[in-house]
Amino acid sequence: MKKVKADPKGVLTGAHYLDGDHALAEGALAAGCRFFAGYPITPSTETAERFAERIPKVGGVFIQMEDELASIAALIGAAWGGKKVMTVTSGPGFSLMMENIGLACMLETPLVIANVQRGGPSTGLPTLTGQQDMMQVKWGSHGDYEIIALSPDSPQECFDLCIEAFNLSEIYRVPSFVMTDECVGHMHEKVVIPPAEEIELVERKWYKGPKDKYLPFKPDEDMIPFMVKVGDGYHFHVTGLTHDERGYPVINAECQNVCVPHLVDKINMNADKIIKLEEDETDNAEIIVISYGITSRVTTRAVRKARKAGIKVGTIRLITVWPFPEKRIKELAKKIKAFVVPEINYGQVVYEVERCAFGQAPAIRVPHCGGWVHDPEDIFKAIKEASK
Amino acid sequence: MKEEDRREGKNPIENLLRMDRIPHIWCPGCGIGVVVTSFAEALRKSEIDLDKTAIISGIGCTGRVAGYVKLDSIHTTHGRAVPVATGLKLANPELKVVVFSGDGDIAGIGGNHFIHAARRNMDLVIICVNNFNYAMTGGQVAATTPISANASTAPFGNFEYPFNLPYLAEASGATYVARWTALHLRRVTKSVQEALGRRGFSFIEVITPCVTLYARRNRLGDGLNLLKYYYEKSEIQHGADTKTLDISYQGKLIVGKFVDKDKPTFLDCMNEHLGKVLGDKYEPYGGNHD
Amino acid sequence: MTEIRFSGFGGQGIIRCGLIAGKALSLFDNKQATMTQSFGPEARGSACSSQLVVSDDRVLYPYISAPEILVSMSQEAYDKYEPELREDGLLLIDKDLVKPKPPRGKIKSYSIPSTRFAEELGNRIIANLVMLGFFTAITRVVSPEAMKKALPGLVPERFLELNKKAFDKGYEYGKKILAEEKKPKTSKQKVKK
Numbered sequence A: 001m002k003k004v005k006a007d008p009k010g011v012l013t014g015a016h017y018l019d020g021d022h023a024l025a026e027g028a029l030a031a032g033c034r035f036f037a038g039y040p041i042t043p044s045t046e047t048a049e050r051f052a053e054r055i056p057k058v059g060g061v062f063i064q065m066e067d068e069l070a071s072i073a074a075l076i077g078a079a080w081g082g083k084k085v086m087t088v089t090s091g092p093g094f095s096l097m098m099e100n101i102g103l104a105c106m107l108e109t110p111l112v113i114a115n116v117q118r119g120g121p122s123t124g125l126p127t128l129t130g131q132q133d134m135m136q137v138k139w140g141s142h143g144d145y146e147i148i149a150l151s152p153d154s155p156q157e158c159f160d161l162c163i164e165a166f167n168l169s170e171i172y173r174v175p176s177f178v179m180t181d182e183c184v185g186h187m188h189e190k191v192v193i194p195p196a197e198e199i200e201l202v203e204r205k206w207y208k209g210p211k212d213k214y215l216p217f218k219p220d221e222d223m224i225p226f227m228v229k230v231g232d233g234y235h236f237h238v239t240g241l242t243h244d245e246r247g248y249p250v251i252n253a254e255c256q257n258v259c260v261p262h263l264v265d266k267i268n269m270n271a272d273k274i275i276k277l278e279e280d281e282t283d284n285a286e287i288i289v290i291s292y293g294i295t296s297r298v299t300t301r302a303v304r305k306a307r308k309a310g311i312k313v314g315t316i317r318l319i320t321v322w323p324f325p326e327k328r329i330k331e332l333a334k335k336i337k338a339f340v341v342p343e344i345n346y347g348q349v350v351y352e353v354e355r356c357a358f359g360q361a362p363a364i365r366v367p368h369c370g371g372w373v374h375d376p377e378d379i380f381k382a383i384k385e386a387s388k
Numbered sequence B: 001m002k003e004e005d006r007r008e009g010k011n012p013i014e015n016l017l018r019m020d021r022i023p024h025i026w027c028p029g030c031g032i033g034v035v036v037t038s039f040a041e042a043l044r045k046s047e048i049d050l051d052k053t054a055i056i057s058g059i060g061c062t063g064r065v066a067g068y069v070k071l072d073s074i075h076t077t078h079g080r081a082v083p084v085a086t087g088l089k090l091a092n093p094e095l096k097v098v099v100f101s102g103d104g105d106i107a108g109i110g111g112n113h114f115i116h117a118a119r120r121n122m123d124l125v126i127i128c129v130n131n132f133n134y135a136m137t138g139g140q141v142a143a144t145t146p147i148s149a150n151a152s153t154a155p156f157g158n159f160e161y162p163f164n165l166p167y168l169a170e171a172s173g174a175t176y177v178a179r180w181t182a183l184h185l186r187r188v189t190k191s192v193q194e195a196l197g198r199r200g201f202s203f204i205e206v207i208t209p210c211v212t213l214y215a216r217r218n219r220l221g222d223g224l225n226l227l228k229y230y231y232e233k234s235e236i237q238h239g240a241d242t243k244t245l246d247i248s249y250q251g252k253l254i255v256g257k258f259v260d261k262d263k264p265t266f267l268d269c270m271n272e273h274l275g276k277v278l279g280d281k282y283e284p285y286g287g288n289h290d
Numbered sequence C: 001m002t003e004i005r006f007s008g009f010g011g012q013g014i015i016r017c018g019l020i021a022g023k024a025l026s027l028f029d030n031k032q033a034t035m036t037q038s039f040g041p042e043a044r045g046s047a048c049s050s051q052l053v054v055s056d057d058r059v060l061y062p063y064i065s066a067p068e069i070l071v072s073m074s075q076e077a078y079d080k081y082e083p084e085l086r087e088d089g090l091l092l093i094d095k096d097l098v099k100p101k102p103p104r105g106k107i108k109s110y111s112i113p114s115t116r117f118a119e120e121l122g123n124r125i126i127a128n129l130v131m132l133g134f135f136t137a138i139t140r141v142v143s144p145e146a147m148k149k150a151l152p153g154l155v156p157e158r159f160l161e162l163n164k165k166a167f168d169k170g171y172e173y174g175k176k177i178l179a180e181e182k183k184p185k186t187s188k189q190k191v192k193k
């Protein structure tokens, strides 16, 4: 993995007062993203607007496509053209992107998609928050594959995790997602952008060997194949069909049984390296509250109250939601009374917790259908109830 | 491939196609291969750098072309070849990007991308194999199926108005528009060469028999017969008003080059406009800086 | 922790108020300030609002629940948001645009003809800055220096000086009122009419 410093041209070093949407754009520019294709949708549009404003002065392309199908498609093309690429959307647009998210996974294409989640289903609550696409991001496209999804809890983290998403997408040649939400996307807070030399980026895993030996899908020792870009004279082929290492379609079960496990394993087998969690007082906890994004901030309020009330509560904040910290949950499940999982949906990640707990501890959901964040009191009540 | 190789007249097919993937999947007598031959011939004859030429296709029988041409090639999803090509072209403007597409791919599921890329005068070459049906999935009715022609999902004949693709392309902003039948080998080659040699959105429609489905279902004879039939039914009218190019079932096919004009491309406009408005603050965009 | 709501009608620069104060606090006053605003159907119509949660530590819950400070620059906004103001809160209104109800609980109320002052300075569009100056003087939540530092980038550059002037006008007016208030005179009434 080759690490490089960020190009100062894209880095707006200093302290700013930004909302999450704008911070996403700045994170992407700092990460070296020079191609943005998108389609306006509330509450993510501000990111596109910021790109449109900033990218002409940095050297790159912003294009507003005709729809989200086109946006993700253009990203795939531009990524194979050698660029770091990003788009941003929300529920309805995210649904439209699903097919080509699968293509991006199949072609092992590095790209970043931010989803500023709003309440769904359908048009739902365009201007109000939700965390309802957390399963869609993992399972939304057909077939078996793995992606990486991060969940920022503040504008600062929108910036930081956007860079992280770019790095992870390059390391693993996989689409990476910043799953934020309307609340964080529209909330203004201080965002500190460090000097370019303090921002570490991962360079694409470029192939350097002889031209006629290039195989676009041959895993290297770290499982990740090398990449080239269109125009470098390799005359390579890639396809969304099940393919061999050469990228040629092979329509049979044997090939499928190599191709698909590779897509899944390269993420799952590196999960320990990818996953970032924030744990607090989990060691002696009776109850562990698991949350992510804005909900984890709201949770903290409830947890403080519960601790005051004498309940031993620990917290886990999922910075990485996918891949899921299966091992850690399994380990903790043996020691505690219950997991409490508030999320701004009717219950999604909670079932993953339940699965990982293997029946050792219940996973109690604290659902909220969207439109607002939880009332901390509801989380407190759930903790109290669970501790009985 | 080296310049000399091309000049020396080695069998172009061998150098320009992925021979390791032959035999191809197309039915015997299918017209797609004929179009590919004309296309390969254009590549051979043209002066362009094949390292800098890419081919993108969607899904369908025609969509498989990307897999057989020995260029950098991306086989994408149904209908999305044009936006993938758009992204690629914008990421690396020195590339020549060709989209090889079926009629369903380009004008059905991908119709929106098609008109928008034309509107932007995106610098792309679009070759559309129009076989009047969704062949890959078994011969369903398409946006191009002539009225009364039979299709598996129009078992009593089609009653929907079909698209006149050259007209759609021109009206949307395409700056080069031509139509041929597959048997117009040299004409197709010439059009492709012209399109490769120019800048802007070029659209070439090639009327091509689908022997297995469209032809059989409509009892139009075998591949060669139908190739000939289309050829004979055609009438060259260069510069014809694209409004007049409707295709009726087994009727006359007006072919030719209808539009060929200069107009700044998307990137020209972007650089021009932003340069003017932003002055020194604008970072002109042109190449691929890695 | 302090919760603040700025409110008025669209076009008055109410969101700007939140942005300027939030930026001043976060970048120049060493506080943590989270600014949110109403979007969508709720933000349509004429009542418009931006909210600030200010804290020495990290702001956890991003929205306000019962603000200590309510700034209202329109009657509709006042009518809508006054009931949520805390019993011991501070109410700041535009004297000419808001007719307040009789005082409730221990709410302290201050008023300023911010729009009129802005017009006198040449443009009613800067009424929000007059109000911000007033807000800064009365509430002392944020320093006037920080507020002025926060202006570049949030007001058009060519109007920067005018905006500062407007801020000063409101700030001085607020100071004056506080000074008068200190003189122990008729103690019962706080609203300056």
Ligand SMILES: Cc1ncc(C[n+]2csc(CCOP(=O)(O)OP(=O)(O)O)c2C)c(N)n1
Pocket (backbone or CB within 6 Å): A099, B059, B060, B061, B062, B063, B078, B101, B102, B103, B104, B105, B106, B129, B131, B133, B134, B135, B136, B137, B142
């Ligand atoms: C989203 C999606 N819908 C449907 C299909 C199934 N499908 C594959 S090819 C095709 C039609 C192809 O028709 P056309 O583009 O005309 O190409 P042809 O096979 O005729 O060359 C369809 C509907 C698909 N692959 N993807």
Ligand code: SF4
Pocket (backbone or CB within 6 Å): B025, B026, B027, B029, B030, B031, B032, B061, B062, B131, B135, B136, B209, B210, B211, B212, B213, B214
């Ligand atoms: S089905 Fe039709 S279009 Fe497809 S390969 Fe066969 S003849 Fe060609």
Ligand SMILES: [Mg+2]
Pocket (backbone or CB within 6 Å): B060, B102, B103, B104, B129, B130, B131, B132, B133, B134, B135, B142
């Ligand atoms: Mg077809």
